[in-house]
Amino acid sequence: MQPAGGSKRVTITDVARSADVSTSAVSKVLRNAYGVSPAMRERVQTAMAELGYRPHAAARGMRGRTYTIGVLLASIRNAFYADLLDGVNAALRNTEYALFMGSSGSSEMEDQTKLIHAMVDRQMDGLILIAPAVPRAEVMGIAAEVPTVVIGHHDPSPAYDCVVNQDGTGVDLVVDHLVGLGHRDIAHVSHPTVRGSQWEQRPEHHVRAAYREAMARHGLTDLARVVHSGYSDEGGYRGAMELLTSARPPTAIFAGADVAATGVFRAAAELGLRIPGDLSLAGYNNTSVAALAPVSLTSVDQAGAMMGETAARLLLERIEKRRDRAVVTASTPHLVTRSSTAPPGA
Amino acid sequence: MQPAGGSKRVTITDVARSADVSTSAVSKVLRNAYGVSPAMRERVQTAMAELGYRPHAAARGMRGRTYTIGVLLASIRNAFYADLLDGVNAALRNTEYALFMGSSGSSEMEDQTKLIHAMVDRQMDGLILIAPAVPRAEVMGIAAEVPTVVIGHHDPSPAYDCVVNQDGTGVDLVVDHLVGLGHRDIAHVSHPTVRGSQWEQRPEHHVRAAYREAMARHGLTDLARVVHSGYSDEGGYRGAMELLTSARPPTAIFAGADVAATGVFRAAAELGLRIPGDLSLAGYNNTSVAALAPVSLTSVDQAGAMMGETAARLLLERIEKRRDRAVVTASTPHLVTRSSTAPPGA
DNA sequence: CTCCTTTCGTATAACGTTGCACGAAGGGAT
């Protein structure tokens, strides 16, 4: 406990002086290195506690680890990411590592690149990139320097680990559910393909393909319709408007993200359509918004916390060199049925 | 020069060699220091661009700035914080500073303290603490070491700058609005007082006091009722349940946070009460949730982005030593009326 | 043509930590 005034930080040298040993000895204790007698360990630890010593991460960074992990978030507003983060936090709870997130606010490629560089420049030990918008080649370059886990994209690489969801299964659950309720005209609101991103397997691609397949499986190929208005409130609104004012409005809409589903709600309200009476609506991700009483949106749960925990675990394995081969883990989604879906015309 | 595996980073030395000058010269260019001829600046900058040089933040941290700003977030789920962050990001956009957030997930005091220490240990240049749960003395200690801005708490200090909202005004807007609609029995859902936090002026205190005053101003002192069930979905639910199943259920509820209002929605739905028919509901913060079509919650807008921008600006002033006296800025809220409030019995 | 300023570039010592290389005890085996 140091008086705050203009006092200097407690350094390893102060500890060494106080414990009457060399700085190397203190460093050894700090690192659990070989060649420390119990007696010395004891003395050093006492001194550290007495002085309130905390290692200087920047200095550590110059030589090795900074014990810092960075998470790139496309948007802080997507509640699903919060679930992921809870998982990451949980996995890191009892380690020495600190977690810092960077969010560009916008999901612009340029901003994200700057953020990732900022993380690398600060010598972070590992990176978790959530659905990065930067080119795949860039990520592979980064991953060659720093252990990296990519969450969301289904493009594996020997350079980084992947944590994804079995999106195909999730889509099947939704379509089967809606068909089971009696719907046939089921439209899908998707995200536009980002040009030049080099990611072939973004979640929206998987979801889109799985949607078409599921429709085909039910003999509804001709009724399958996709609008690419985007995963955002505004995108959901525009997509729904287009669909619902078309010559043949669908009886059900499957939005590829909950956040887009909220836009569909808005469009339906404006058009005087009641949900689920006139239109059934399903989302994806089961974010906390879906669970809100006035929303009560049927959605696919991806167990975000579990994915986050897995990502953190994989990252630590890599950082601590307990594994050197890349890995892909895919978790199983399940459907949460709420009151936004019902038989058509109910 | 380097085999693919362990390619080294480009350092100031590489740039110096390539431009055929000393490292000091490169450093000078980097820092815009005095004593650099246009010719040399030109050559160095060309070399930097050619080699793709990026300064090593950890090394910088050992001597001075790290060009890193840390934001402490109590919870990543509160959409109001996202508004604040947008503002902070905007203010930092064209500076050299990178922004990293730390969120404990839980708002436990201990976790937050660890996070703040992690930021200080990483030599961050400035800290923005959003409604910190750690003891005030602790924050004052930190602020003596690192420039700090506190958002939310109305307890100013010479050690740090404060960015707050005129919460009293916001509350007046809500109560006046509800009274204007004809409500008299207006209850308030608040947050429990945190023991030992030493913050006397948390926003919920201001809001609570202002609520009582506003009720008194309308001659409704006896009808004023506060439950301290907490600013969370669950807290809103419990508080509303208590109020709505009491002997004299209120006709309107003013929730101190939008996130608590969503819990009130849930309670009302369970009790078969319609909003706004049977119960008017107002929130605080005007988060994006309030704007969702199925929610459409009347709420007080605090202009979060502006507050965030102000906080960042104040912080930069302090970091760059353009100001040394602490400052408090309070912005004016306004009411956003939506469809969750209506005359009683409408 | 001195002498005195500027101007501009370089040498160098930190900053706090790590990890290798080294050495001094102490303990067995011969």
Next chain:
DNA sequence: ATCCCTTCGTGCAACGTTATACGAAAGGAG
């Protein structure tokens, strides 16, 4: 006693950057 291991502690050279001190030109005033 000699030699060789362990075990355990220390010395020291990095790591990439900043900032101070200093020297070498070049320019100006007398």
